[in-house]
Amino acid sequence: MDDKIVLKAENLEKTFGTGKRAVKAVDGVSFTVREKEIFALLGPNGAGKTTTVKMLLNLVSPDKGNIQIFGKDMPEAQREVMKEVGTLLEGSRNLYWHMTVRENVYYFANLRGKSAKEVKDDMEMWAERLRLQDKLEEEVGKLSRGMQQKAAIICALATKPKLLILDELLLGLDIITRFEVEKLVKELKEISTLIISSHDLRFIEKVSDRILIINKGKVVAEGTASELRHKISYAKYRFTLRKNEESQYLEELKSIRGVEISFYEGNIDTDILELTFERPELIYDVFDIFRKFSVIPVEIDNLGEPFEEIFKSFVEGGENK
Ligand SMILES: Nc1ncnc2c1ncn2[C@@H]1O[C@H](COP(=O)(O)OP(=O)(O)OP(=O)(O)O)[C@@H](O)[C@H]1O
Ligand SMILES: [Mg+2]
Structure with missing residues (x-):
């Protein structure tokens, strides 16, 4: 197996607020993600998954720690690195509500240096697979919760990124779409590296190559699903x-x-x-x-x-x- 390192996070720390109100959201989290791996972040509500993801994307700046993506130091290499990264933020909050799905896809592609023409075919292919092809000309704000999630997934995938960081991947998706996402995640692994989070343990166990369990900002376990299983039972x-x-x-x-x-x-x-x-x-x-x-x-x-x-x-x- 090719074990080229795609992402390395070392000793990440983040506290929100000060004094008595301070919350240590992430407390010394380290992990390494290898090429063509599906790496899962797992943990209960408030564990620090989204904060970790936001630090990887430089949407939240860490108090401490180092992040390297494609061997380059973050946040210095941010602009260059992000061209090759597709992201899904919790609750598809990154989408523009007043723009159509198509406009959103083209807008995010453009930020990554890709033209509408370059991503059109991929967008249509993913839209078909996620059964959103009839909604491409709708404003995102008018779509249902699950359709917005599909739109956000399409935005993340359309540019063929080398690294996908997908927080709460299954949020709001119906059962049939979940099965489709399960299939496409496995296919994407052939061309991309994936960091995903979800509360659907069955899904995480099935698709992940390695799982990092975090709780209260700390890593409590790491390994393949079967390694984790054998540590416990x-x-x-x-x-x-x-x-x-x-x-x-x-x-x-x-x-x-x-x-x-x-x-x-x-x-x-x-x-x-x-x-x-x-x-x-x-x-x-x-x-x-x-x-x-x-x-x-x-x-x-x-x-x-x-x-x-x-x-x-x-x-x-x-x-x-
Ligand atoms: N912007 C913020 N300001 C203050 N506290 C925050 C902020 N963002 C997150 N936190 C706190 O940090 C902790 C970790 O939150 P985070 O969103 O990273 O958890 P999570 O693992 O993604 O949980 P969930 O499964 O519910 O999405 C929580 O206690 C949360 O209240
Ligand atoms: Mg979260």
Whole structure:
């Protein structure tokens, strides 16, 4: 995998207000995003995601910390770097309400040094995919909440940016559009690098290469979805097994270190067995024993914790510290 670094944030800090009213929104956040990666910022309301995103885009200036995008120091390289960055701000607030969708797309393209002609085809293609093609000539202020979000996404994508920073990507989108966005995010990864935030954990788990969980301005975990899962809970599977007569496989299973039998129900020709694995690769040892005793797994269910539980453990764990 090409691991060229696209964005590096080091020790970002931001406090809003002063004295008793001061809120430390971001408190020492660091992360690195590599080329063609989908990098997710995850955290509860008020965690500091939007403030972090705004610092990356120089819409909020950090009190401390360094940001490099495409190897260039920010904010000095702002003008040059932003030409290659597509942005979606929380609540599509960056759009001009009195301009049509088309005018907005051309306006933001122009800021990035691209002409209307250069972005027209992409705009129409994305509008079609997001089912907004009939609204291109409408004023943004007159569109529904979800349509405004679609318009903002089209503005971000139309210039084929090398880096996309999309805060609250799914905000206000209907279910069908969410599925479409899921598909297009995966396609965009082929040509671009993405930093996204969303409260839809199922979506984040599915599309992200790496996830940064922040809470109260601090990083509480970082890794792939499966790395995060394994930090919190052991792999757990339920097997439905077809066996031959009186098989002694159970005794042998008990002898594998790191595998625990958490449930067993023996029937005449099938057994139901739930196993907890300290390390996922121990499943090979289990299969060796199944093979040795001619026990055939006819059904295997993953009983792993839903990602919501993993997320909660990190956030609540961080609060107990
Ligand atoms: N302009 C501002 N002035 C004062 N406080 C602010 C400002 N912007 C953000 N904050 C505070 O900073 C903290 C972090 O807010 P931020 O918007 O970054 O959170 P978030 O992770 O994006 O949350 P959400 O999931 O609700 O969008 C919050 O306590 C918020 O009240
Ligand atoms: Mg936010």
